[in-house]
Amino acid sequence: MRSTIRALRAERGWSQQHLADLLDVSRQSVNAIETGKYDPSLPLAFAIARLFERSIEDIFDDGLGVANAAE
Amino acid sequence: MGPQNSYRAASKHFLVTVIPLLTLYGVLVVFGHRLFDLNSLSVTARTAGAVLTFLPMMGILWSIHRILQRTDEYTRMRLFWALAEGGIALSGVLFAVGFLEYFDVIPEIPLFVFGSIFYLLVALALLRQNFFKVP
Incomplete structure (x- = not known):
C-alpha cells in the first residue's frame, strides 16, 4: 500500500526514529510502512492519521480508489 | 512519555533477560555434566540436575512469549x-x-x-x- 508518510514526516523534519518513538513502534516498522513493505493495522493507521492530523485516506492509498469510483 | 516507551522497554527487557539466561544455559550444558560423575548420582540428584539445566530455557521461552505480546x-x-x-x-x-x-x-x-x-x-x-x- 502506498502512503504519504515519508513526505509528511519530511515536512516536519522528523527522522524515522522520531516518528517511531511518537508511535511507540520500531524504526524498522516506520521504514516498512513508508516503503510499502508492510500495511499497518487499523489502530496504527488511525494513530498515524491522528499524529499528522489527516484522514487515513489522505495518508494511505491502496490503489483501488479510482477503480472503485469508476464502477 | 509512559506507554510511548513500551516498545523500547519491552525490547530492553527481552535482551536483559535473555542474554544472561542463554549464557547460563550454555555454561550448564557445556560444563554442568563435567562437574559430576553422573553414574554415581542418585536418580533424585540427576533429576534435579536436569531440571536446573532446563530452567534457564524455560525463562527464555517465557521471555519470547512476553516479547511477542509486548512488541x-x-x-x-x-x-x-x-x-x-x-x-x-x-x-x-x-x-x-x-x-x-x-x-x-x-x-x-x-x-x-x-x-x-x-x-x-x-x-x-x-x-x-x-x-x-x-x-
Whole structure:
C-alpha cells in the first residue's frame, strides 16, 4: 500500500526514529510502512492519521480508489 | 512519555533477560555434566540436575512469549514468521536426522540439541528477512 508518510514526516523534519518513538513502534516498522513493505493495522493507521492530523485516506492509498469510483 | 516507551522497554527487557539466561544455559550444558560423575548420582540428584539445566530455557521461552505480546505489530509479525519458518525447517531436520539414525547412518543425537537448532533456524529466518526483504 502506498502512503504519504515519508513526505509528511519530511515536512516536519522528523527522522524515522522520531516518528517511531511518537508511535511507540520500531524504526524498522516506520521504514516498512513508508516503503510499502508492510500495511499497518487499523489502530496504527488511525494513530498515524491522528499524529499528522489527516484522514487515513489522505495518508494511505491502496490503489483501488479510482477503480472503485469508476464502477 | 509512559506507554510511548513500551516498545523500547519491552525490547530492553527481552535482551536483559535473555542474554544472561542463554549464557547460563550454555555454561550448564557445556560444563554442568563435567562437574559430576553422573553414574554415581542418585536418580533424585540427576533429576534435579536436569531440571536446573532446563530452567534457564524455560525463562527464555517465557521471555519470547512476553516479547511477542509486548512488541510492536511489525516486529511481532516478523518474529511469528521467523518462529514459523524455524519450526518448519526444524521438522525437516527432525525427519532427516530421525531416519538417518533409524537406518544407523549416524549416531544418536541428544534431543536437547534440537532445541538449540530450532533457535539457530529462527535466527537464520530473521537474517533472511533482513537481507532478502521477506516476507
